[in-house]
Amino acid sequence: MLSQPNLLDNLTVVLFQPKFAENVGSTARACANLGCPNLKLVQPPAWDLERAAPLATGRGKEVLHSLTLHPDLPSALSPHHTVYGTTARTGGWRKAIRTPEQVAEDVAGKLAAGHQVAVVFGPEDRGLSNEEIDICGQLLTIPTASEATSLNLSQAVLLVLYEWFKASSGKRFLRTTPPQSRLCTHEERETLLTSVQEALLRLDFFKDDNAAYWMLPVRRFFQRFELRRHEFNLLMGICRQVKWLATRTDTDRHDP
Template sequence: MLDNITVVLCRTKYSENIGSVARACVNMGCPNLILVNPKEFDMDRALPLATVKGKKVLERAEVVSNLPTALASFHKVYATTARMGGWRKGILMAEEAAKRMTAEIESGAEIAIVFGPEDTGLTNEEIEICGSLISIPTMPDAWSLNLAQAVLIILYECFKLKPTRKLRPIITENSRLATHEELLTLYTHMQQALLDIDFLRKDNPDYFMMPLKRFMNRLALRRNEFNLLMGVCRQIRWLKSQVDKSKSD
């Protein structure tokens, strides 16, 4: 069972595709599905595609209004994309991502895999909210995949690596993995601290934070390490305020 993985469908247009995704989830033993602002979601149209086996996944799916709310409690977040190039760097192929996710699950992580709407995929802003990028290799002239196909392929890569036996991890509260919400808070404080010391360019700090975010997202940051980095950011900002105060005096 892929109990630690949640499929997140963002702005899905067709209820039938949501039903097919529920079926793919149950095929691979993933019971968790979140729908972010689906367009005119109709359970009656989705259920036939979910089949009897996927009905339970579909009925217990959580519906939320926005992506940050959907991702707040997860430790690792992966966005899916068919488009490459530009600023979309460090893209993992599905097999590579599955290996990374398997290791993260063994360390206690709860993982979200985000899929965009059928026609356009995720926006740049939605991808920026997420941590890492996954793409599925296809023929160059036929790169568009059905939503349920994409979900099934990525979950299958994870399913193949499912361990035959799982040891009980020993994790204390202080050493649990930092949640996605905590990481976003850290990035906000880190960006402001780096602006205070003129490390980031003020004309477009979000852009120049991207490499740092990509680096941080490769780490399995623990809660105590989150607290440490937050303390560093606070100290930087306090020292900067003291320097500014002394100059004004």
């Protein structure tokens, strides 16, 4: 069997509220098989290392023992530059969904350039909710036969990592020119989107009662490019100025 170590070192698998410790063990094995050493658990309801370990086997136990636990999804994702959420359901708010293969070359390039990428998997019985999907940003789905769309958690992880491992094999010697400034983290991107939403609300661009829905196209727009720290500072400054001008206009309007 061919072995290509370190290809997915900058990739993190995030399991949100995994129900069964055994599935976490199998996922750790899948991560080890494809060279992904980073595993995070978010709010696991019944985490038990002893139940997970037999399913991890060999090198998977190394992944298992180095995993980290997190109280919520935003804190788990905060240091990452690009975040993918996985879903078996489509339609409604779940648009612009791609397959792991379709994004593989893009992910491989990001990983080779040192970007921190995360892929999030939801609970085995229900997957990620709309709110959790919204936090993730970009969406992935794994094509299956229409009569059997449910995959075992570790199977889903293995399929995603396999596509990205294949694409990364051709990027292992890629060298890039250092950027002007570092990439923004997921936390910084969310801070900016919150500020954009506040500015648009102050301008009455959309209304309070369904702001999250109307922000979806804006979120998708920002997910189409790599945001760097100097660009973040520029856009945050624009948002602050817009909110200041909106406040000033409101004051002038109500002054006698």
